[in-house]
Amino acid sequence: MKLLSSLIFILLFTSLSAQTKFTLSGYVKDKATGETMIGANIVNVDNLAQGVTTNTYGFYSMTLDAGVYKIGVSYLGYENQFFEVDLTKNVSLNVALSEGVLIEEIVISADKDERRKNVEGTQMGTVELPVENIKKLPAIFGEVDVLKAIQLLPGVLSSGEGNAGFYVRGGGPDQNLVLLDEAVVYNAGHMLGFFSVFNADALKNTTLIKGSMPANFGGRLSSVLDIQMKEGNDKHFAVEGGIGLISSRLTVQGPVVKDKSSFIISGRRTYILDLVQPALKGTNFEGTNYYFYDLNTKWNYTFSNKNRLYFSGYFGNDVLKFRQPNRDFKFDLPYGNKTATLRWNHLFSEKMFMNVSAIYNDYRFQFSGGQDEFVFKLFSGVEDWNLKVDFESYPTTNHTIKYGVNYIYHTLTPNTASASNGEVDFNTTFKPKYANEGAIYLLDDMKLGAKWAINTGLRLSIFQQVGPYTSKLTGEEYGRFESAKTYGGIEPRFSLNYKANDNLSFKTGVALTTQYLHLVSNSSSTLPADVWVPSTEIVKPQRGIQYALGIFKNLSNDMYETSFEIYYKDLINQIDYADNYVNDISKEVEDAFVFGKGRAYGAEVFLKKAKGKLNGWIGYTLSRSERSFEDIEGGRWYPAVYDRTNDISVVANYKPARKWDFSAIFIYGTGKLFTPVRGFFFIEQNVNLFYGPRNSARLDDYHRLDLSATYTPRPDSKRRFKGSWTFSVYNTYNRKNPFFVNFDTTTDFQTGNSTITGTKITIFPIIPSITYNFKWNQK
Secondary structure, eight states, X not given: OHHHHHHXXXXXXXXXXXXXXXXXXXXXXXXXXXXXXXXXXXXXXTEEEEEEEOOTTXXXXXXXXXXXXXXXXXXXXXXOEEEEEEESSOEEOOEEEOBSOOSSOOSSOHHHHHHHXXXXXXXXXXXXXXXXXXXXXXXXXXXXXXXXXXXXSTTEEESSTTOOOEEETTOOGGGEEEEETTEEOSOOEEGGGTEESOOGGGEEEEEEEOSSOOTTOOSOSSEEEEEEEOOOOSSSOEEEEEEOSSEEEEEEEEEEETTTEEEEEEEEEEOHHHHTHHHHTTSTTTTOEEEEEEEEEEEEEEXXXXXXXXXXEEEEEEEEEEEEGGGTEEEEEEEEEEEEEEEEEEEEXXXXXXXXXXXXXXXXXXXXXXXXXXXXEEEEEEEEEEEEEEEEEEEETTEEEEEEEEEEEEEEEEEEEEEEETTEEEEEOOOOEEEEEEXXXXXXXXXXXXTEEEEEEEEEEEEEEEBSEEOTTTOOEEOBTOEEEEEEEEEEEEEEEEEEXXXXXXXXXXXXXXXXXXXXXXXXXXXXXXXXXXXXXSSOOEEEEEEEEEEEEEETTTTEEEXXXXXXXXXXXXXXXXXXXXXXXXXXXXXXXXXXXXXXXXXXXXXXXXXXXXXXXXXXXXXXXXXXXXXXXXXXXXXXTTOOSEEEEEEEEEEEETTEEEEEEEEEEOOOEEOOEEEEEEETTEEEEEEOSTTOEEOOOEEEEEEEEEEOSOTTOOSSEEEEEEEEEESTTOOOOOOEEEEEEEEETTTTEEEEEEEEEOOOOOEXXXXXXXXXXXX
């Protein structure tokens, strides 16, 4: 009886306490464009510990005791706003912020709130890169590139000279989850990887998570690159674009229904080989051409404060046409991505936010070519249908709960080849592989008093290889959607933050992850011809666990942000090709795999100056990444191809006057690994090479300096049309960084002597470029 009385008392007390609390909620937007603002700060000015940030859709929820509060709303680079709110009931408050910084003395600072996230957040290895900052960096051929910008961060390495591919903390390129408005991008490179598929003019926000991955993300082992597109200006029409040496771009946005609905369309196309077509006419390369294009589009509609609808799409293609009329030789190589995302936001209450997403993505690679009567065709691809439901609950100001469910239906088509020579036909038609992938997750993020913050999560995943399929092991036939092989994953996630004072915190985290789709490349970077394969009865899921520990400190009134992080990763079921691998399109690619384990460990140092005329950062990484396969050199641990012992990046931005912006990047990295040729032998008068231990030699160390300057003739102009010029120099001191080593064998038939010569191949000398950028606003 006493127990029952105690329970009733607790419930009554909780109920009465709950009645004294009310919730302030709403959206934060850009006043000029209507774009929702991700990560805006909303705080109780009289108690800065009571604060929240907006989510991916600009929504916030803040629960406080009944009373009158002075609420401050801030965002980096925008004027702070203050409101007096009488919380005697739940209050909805939508806020529109204007660009600029107030000159008066204020209680809270947008800059300070933004930088304090370095110390206060539970997430480790998480970096947000505003697109406007990325646009200031020097770029090869003047092409602003999100993926090259993240390669300047500690723990993130480029997969090659000028390449958009990247490795994170010793993981492979397929272990990065790249998302565009929640749609997976399977091949993020144009021009064989030298440019990314992301047009910066269409993007709003870029977030890289390389530390303890939160439970709402899964399917990859190393990192998450989460990119959101702009929603479009719902106030007035606007046009912006740029004209460069190799490409041009154009973005149009505006309201469909003012203040309720908007659109954005952004396109980009290269044309450098279009311009040289007259010079090719009459030569043995007449008709040869290469170009890429991409189109981003988005539409949204606000039905009410509780219901919003978004539709976004991406369509991109590379087209390579090679012609040699004199030899009657030609080939066409088109490949590209398509994604579409339909999202519905719904508010059940001031404390409950829901998002439902239906996502489609498709990646296709095709090759067709021939000479005389010989014709050859090759095709591979990935197609996904994806449904997600995500909930965010805000029980108190310092407590957020996220949970959701996700289902994906995969169709993966391996290399399907056909050839004909006159009346002789040859076909290797491998049937597509089908799979179901599902996951549920729960994430709990809370502050425990003034010192402690904890983020715990659990993700449960399942993967089924389904029919139609014929087992390679038993010969059993499986019908449509019938399960042939099932795998599961239990993936706990944990992050902890101890804040010693306002400027110093200690963080630790651990994340167990599972990956069911795999891409194994025979080169050091991903190429469009590389094939994605699912987990099957032969190929097991990759699994990894990462431990991380870090110290985060801000200095000089938050002018400087510093961090020091160490990590260790254990990887199992890693995949590679055997030493004797030969590309044979008549065999399925999974039949050539070998399986093993891996480990990666390292330390990262980051120093960032966040304000002032001179700002930027320095990042340093000391790391090792190793693999061991029983079928490769008897299980010897050897450095992975993406092992880079030392990596340094220095980024500086300087604004001496309103008309000029200067930027510089310096990069230094340990040379790339490769497997050297040790000798050769003859079989039937044919020269065959034999190699040394895998990845036992390195290219020369890599270093490069890039410079850029942006000139804006009329920065304070009130005219509708504004323009600026960007001048950049890639590889300023013309460093000949080796891209790979080409081994060539020569034989003197008179003496019978043969020699092997290794030649270092470089591809990018000093490259100057110029781009004209422009903007037009209706208002």
